[in-house]
Amino acid sequence: MTRAATIAFGLALWWIATPALAQDTERGRELYDRWCAECHGTDGAGEGSAAAYMMPRPRDFTTGLYQIRTTANGELPTDADLVRVIEDGMPGTAMPGWESKFSDDEVRDLVAYIKDFSDFFELFGAPEPLEFGDRPGADAEALAEGRRLYEQIECWKCHGDRGRGDGPSAPTLQDDLDFPIRAADLSENWNFNGGGRVQDIYRRLRTGMDGTPMPSFSDLIDSGFMTDEQMWYLAAYVRSLSPPERPRVRDVIAARRVEGRVPAAADDSAWNAVPPYYVPLVGQIIEQPRWFAPGVDGLYIRALHDGATLALRVTWHDPSQSPDPDWLEWQGWVAETVQPAPEAEPTALLPDRLVVQFPTAIPTGRERPYFLMGDSRRPVYLWEWSSDAGAHEAWASGLGTRAPLDGGDLSAAAEWEAGAWTVVFQRPLAAADTATTLSFRSGVAIPIAFFAWDGSNGESGAQMAVSSWYSIYLEEPTPKTVYVSPVLAMLVTAGLGVLVVWRAQRREVEGSSQQ
Ligand code: HEC
Ligand code: HEC
Known part of the structure; x- marks a missing residue:
């Protein structure tokens, strides 16, 4: 049958099948309108009332393009694929997982209903899943082979040498609907849309992620360029770019006491004495102007002190070393995509920034300042760093009231490498001016919070990523007394x-x- 004949035949089938189908999908419609329409739109076109705050945008079901499939590039997903993605959600995006919310029957009704938004499912019938072979073991040699392929197939052009989404093509990427799309950060597999296990990664490599610039590489196997086994090695290599486990979030950051001076350089081996503490960040969506598409989603923190000075080493992934003219166009796309558009002119190059927040004095009770830069009753003391002006101390009594403090003993060294910033702050424990500035003491939990801005993502002012309060605890010296x-x-x-x-x-x- 020619393509036109197939379509005509399909349309005829669709005509006959529609009344019955409408009945099957009635319950799906109710669930959909209640739980999905705010994002995906009542008409399924991805333009619900909340959609304009999201990047990536909710799926437009009328296009028939789906990312998380077991079918070949360009094919529709199977029902099982849709069930899985609805139950698991898409980590790293606004798409929630619904497994605990709906029964199996309800999910099936939803699948029937969203398929109804596109004629393609009726026209082309049930798609065939690809055959995936068994996963071979991956030793060091296999990982090295995976790395070789990563270079040879030029995954780094989008994902960067270390996988942090900072390849030279990254600032140019758009999806099929012309929205900006980030090359995934391959060193944070917990954010992979289709799951972070080796078999999930292998499937994405075989099927591609339709509607996005992420290609399918099955043709490299078909053409004999590489074997199926090598594809598994590549997937295992990608998996090895992330830590074995998703980092655990702990309330208290321990600052280990070191002998001699604390390190000033980011690469000093003394930092290895302490594990990194992971602090997740989210968009600031409490006060206007809100920000729903933060560039920085977490910080890795290490802290040391030597009895006289506190040193804090903060690392975070950021594919752009802002202010970077290569990302200016991207900044404009983000401003057009995410509402409300950033305050700053998209034509202005903005710096990257980090703020570490403390109370102005160690609280005696459980009271802490308001986490968003304090208020007039309880102000906050800040360590500020920006990629264009270095580090200084500041003070605030509410969002937008920040005032720099003169003098001060804060110093910082910063470096950006392969898609990650590392900033090392140092400050004497004792404050020069105790009225505005916190004096650090060992043996007590001191509140600490963090804010980060990705300039190339158009972030400035209140449009930033925020954490809640954590604590930092400076270890007491080991007593000098004998054993x-x-x-x-x-x-x-x-x-x-x-x-x-x-x-x-x-x-x-x-x-x-x-x-
Ligand atoms: C809070 C917003 C939000 C809600 C509510 C929501 N979704 Fe989504 N959904 C998204 C976003 C955003 C994406 C696209 C993510 C991407 O492109 O990476 C998406 C993608 C999808 C996809 C595409 C999967 C693929 O393989 O490409 C399906 C299917 C889906 N959603 C189904 C649903 C269903 C069914 C519901 C209701 C039970 C629902 N969604 C509710 C935001 C939402
Ligand atoms: C042209 C640019 C481009 C190239 C080349 C590319 N990717 Fe991607 N890749 C992307 C984009 C964009 C995404 C994000 C898709 C999304 O978020 O929906 C992505 C996502 C991914 C993901 C995350 C999957 C998930 O479930 O979210 C993995 C893993 C990945 N790519 C691996 C690779 C590997 C390995 C290669 C080389 C064989 C490669 N990519 C080549 C652009 C590219």
Whole structure:
């Protein structure tokens, strides 16, 4: 049959099948209108009332283009593919997972309903999934082979040498609907839209992600350029760019006490003494102007002190070393895509920025300043760094009230390499001016929070990425006294216990004698 005949035949089938189908999809429509339409639009065209705040935008179901498939490039997804993506969601995007929300039947109804938005499912019938072979083991040699292929096939052109989405083509990428699209950061597999396991990555390489610049590489196997096994090695190599586990988020950042001076350079091996603490960031969506498409989604933090100086090493992934003219056009696209458009003119090159926030004094109780730069009752003390003006201290009593502090002893060294910034801050523990500036002390939990701006993403002012409050705890020095035997320690503890009981009894006696 010619293509035109197929379409005519399909249309005829569609005509016959439509009334029955409408019945099947009635429950799907109800669920869809309630749970999906705000993003995907009542008409399925991806333009719901919330869509303009998102990057990537919600899927336009009328195009029949789907990213997470087991079918060949350019083909429709299977029902099982749609069930899976609805249940699991698309990590790294606004698309939530619905597994705990809906029964299997409800998900099937939703699948029937969203397929209805495009004629292609009726026209072309059930698509065939590709055959995927078994995954071979991957040793060091296999990973090296994967790396060789990564270079040879030029994945780095979009994803960058270390996979952080900073390749030379990255600032030019748009999806099929002309929206800007980031080359995925391959070193954070928990954000992969279709899952971060080796088999998920392998499938994306075989099928491509239709509607985006991410190609399918199945033809390289078909043409004999590489074997299926080598494709698995490439997938295993991509997996190896991320840590074995998604970093755990912990409330307290421990600043280890070091002998001698704290390191000033980012690459000093002394930093290896402490593990990195991961702090996730989200768009600032509380106060106007809100920001829904933050460029920075997390920070890796290490802290050390030497009894006199605190050193903080903050690393984050950012594919652009702003202000970078190569990203100016991209900045304009983001401004057109995400509403409300950034305050700043898209024609202005903006710097990257980082702010570390503390209270102005160590709180005695549980009270902390308002996490968004404090308020008039409880102001905050800030360490600010920007890629065009270096580091300085500041003070704020609410968003937009920031005032720089004169003098001060804060210093910082920064470097951008292969899609990541590292900034090392140093400041003496004792403050020069205790009225505005925090004095650090060991042995107490001190509130700490973070803000980050990606200039090339059009971020400035309140349009930034924010964290909630965490704590930093400067370890106490190991006592200089000689070794205390465990038995002696027990006796001391027991003695302290006796002391506590004795004092409590005395207070009781004193109390009763006063009555
Ligand atoms: C908060 C917004 C939001 C809601 C609510 C939402 N989605 Fe999505 N959805 C998205 C976004 C954004 C994408 C596109 C992500 C991308 O392109 O990487 C998407 C993509 C999809 C896709 C495409 C998957 C693929 O392989 O390309 C399907 C299917 C989907 N959504 C189904 C649903 C269904 C069904 C519901 C309701 C139960 C729903 N979505 C609710 C935001 C949303
Ligand atoms: C022309 C640019 C381009 C090239 C070349 C390219 N990619 Fe991608 N890749 C993308 C884009 C853009 C995305 C993000 C798609 C999205 O977010 O929907 C992506 C996403 C991915 C993802 C994430 C999948 C997921 O589930 O979210 C992986 C893994 C990946 N690419 C691996 C590779 C590998 C390996 C190569 C080389 C064999 C490669 N890419 C070549 C542009 C490219």
